[in-house]
Amino acid sequence: MDPDVAMPLAHIESLNHEGRGVAHVEGKAIFIEGALPGELVDYASYRRKPSYEKAHTSRVLRASSQRVAPPCPHFGTCGGCSMQHLHLAGQTAAKQRVLEDALWHIARLKPEQMFPPIAGTGWAYRTRARLSVRYVASKGGALVGFREKHSSYVAVMDSCAVLPASASALIPPLKSLVESMSRPDRMPQIEVAVGGSHTVLLLRHLEPLTPDDLDLLRQFADRHQIIWYLQSKGLDTVTLFHPLDAPMLSYELPDFGLELMFHPTEFTQVNHGVNCMLVRRAMALLRPQAGERIADMFCGLGNFTLPIARLGAQVVGIEGSAALVKRAQQNAEHNGLAERCEFAVANLFEATEESLAALGTFDKLLIDPPREGAMALVKALPAENGPSRIVYVSCSPATLARDAAVLVHEKGYRLGGAGIANMFPHTSHLESIALFER
Numbered sequence: 001m002d003p004d005v006a007m008p009l010a011h012i013e014s015l016n017h018e019g020r021g022v023a024h025v026e027g028k029a030i031f032i033e034g035a036l037p038g039e040l041v042d043y044a045s046y047r048r049k050p051s052y053e054k055a056h057t058s059r060v061l062r063a064s065s066q067r068v069a070p071p072c073p074h075f076g077t078c079g080g081c082s083m084q085h086l087h088l089a090g091q092t093a094a095k096q097r098v099l100e101d102a103l104w105h106i107a108r109l110k111p112e113q114m115f116p117p118i119a120g121t122g123w124a125y126r127t128r129a130r131l132s133v134r135y136v137a138s139k140g141g142a143l144v145g146f147r148e149k150h151s152s153y154v155a156v157m158d159s160c161a162v163l164p165a166s167a168s169a170l171i172p173p174l175k176s177l178v179e180s181m182s183r184p185d186r187m188p189q190i191e192v193a194v195g196g197s198h199t200v201l202l203l204r205h206l207e208p209l210t211p212d213d214l215d216l217l218r219q220f221a222d223r224h225q226i227i228w229y230l231q232s233k234g235l236d237t238v239t240l241f242h243p244l245d246a247p248m249l250s251y252e253l254p255d256f257g258l259e260l261m262f263h264p265t266e267f268t269q270v271n272h273g274v275n276c277m278l279v280r281r282a283m284a285l286l287r288p289q290a291g292e293r294i295a296d297m298f299c300g301l302g303n304f305t306l307p308i309a310r311l312g313a314q315v316v317g318i319e320g321s322a323a324l325v326k327r328a329q330q331n332a333e334h335n336g337l338a339e340r341c342e343f344a345v346a347n348l349f350e351a352t353e354e355s356l357a358a359l360g361t362f363d364k365l366l367i368d369p370p371r372e373g374a375m376a377l378v379k380a381l382p383a384e385n386g387p388s389r390i391v392y393v394s395c396s397p398a399t400l401a402r403d404a405a406v407l408v409h410e411k412g413y414r415l416g417g418a419g420i421a422n423m424f425p426h427t428s429h430l431e432s433i434a435l436f437e438r
Helices: 089-109 171-180 211-224 272-286 305-310 324-333 354-359 373-378 397-409
Strands: 022-025 027-034 042-046 052-062 128-136 142-143 189-195 198-204 225-230 239-242 249-255 258-262 293-297 316-318 339-344 364-367 390-395 414-421 431-437
Touching: 022 198, 027 431, 089 397, 089 414, 128 171, 128 364, 142 171, 189 249, 189 354, 211 225, 249 272, 258 324, 272 305, 272 364, 272 390, 272 414, 272 431, 293 305, 305 316, 305 324, 316 324, 324 339, 354 373, 373 397, 373 431, 390 397, 397 414, 397 431
Parallel strands: 027 052, 198 225, 293 316, 293 364, 316 339, 364 390
Antiparallel strands: 022 027, 042 052, 128 142, 128 189, 189 198, 225 239, 249 258, 390 431, 414 431
């Protein structure tokens, strides 16, 4: 990485998909961290390429009306957040533009309607996190937190404003706990998972724990009312440690009278409040009806499957993970919906026309893939007589746009609408939802 060198002033034109201010200086694109549209800034470059540079803001000479003082004392050093200097409404608007730009530049599509953004609180929302742990004698002992920006080092922090207050308050005592254990240098991370009124901490340890270590963990759990899981190697080694009668984690979808149970390593959305609103939007767009047969592709543990069933439709949930399919089945039974739900394990990244046809016909479709998108699946859809309505939930605007191009230009759908959900406030990450109709 080149050393920082002061550069000419830059007028910020927009934000890119990573939340960096975009400027052009002498015809060259400059992507500047900490700069906002409309601002005039002085900057220092830390990476130079022939066609672009990356830089950070040295000084703001003309500030945007959307600029706010970051409330977190660790902002700028901690790499967990990148947009605290932008008003929350401005973050949402910027992410909506990222989605629109992706749809146009990648797929040459403009939605018939832009849905109102889905947004919730900006603080204490993150119910899942992976905290790095390092023992650094020169920095006073154990460090527990997120990594520093552009670094593998762990930020020195004693709180986190995006974690629930109860989880944030655990950071200082976790530092003391790690320091008191036999091998503090062999515990690389602690995962946090919050569900309902319960908090799980999952400790990754590279060496066997001593009896004294285990006693310290039990005492910590009892004192702070948390649940410990331990992981010595791969995911198959994750086990409940203390207390052994701990309840399952869960979250609710109150609009549909649902409670979904989950294991701390199973995927759930990190923002339960925004997830509730996203599911409500998805159901309003999909409009499940009694007598319809609907598929939920990449169904996970049933986040969308069970609301579809609750609204009266027969639903088939397809997922590549056998463990998640088992959890989805359990959640269907727990909520009294087993008769309306059917689940199957299938690798949807290898979907073909034949494998899709073997599942039978569907009136409607919900797709909620990981960042890789659902290219094989959308290509496998029939060009005629396919589902009349598709709701596509995405965590990557680029792959959504790529798949949208196939649905519209090859499969005969129209893009009825699209919009974003600010699932991760103060970061550049965005969720989006789109409606495709015949």
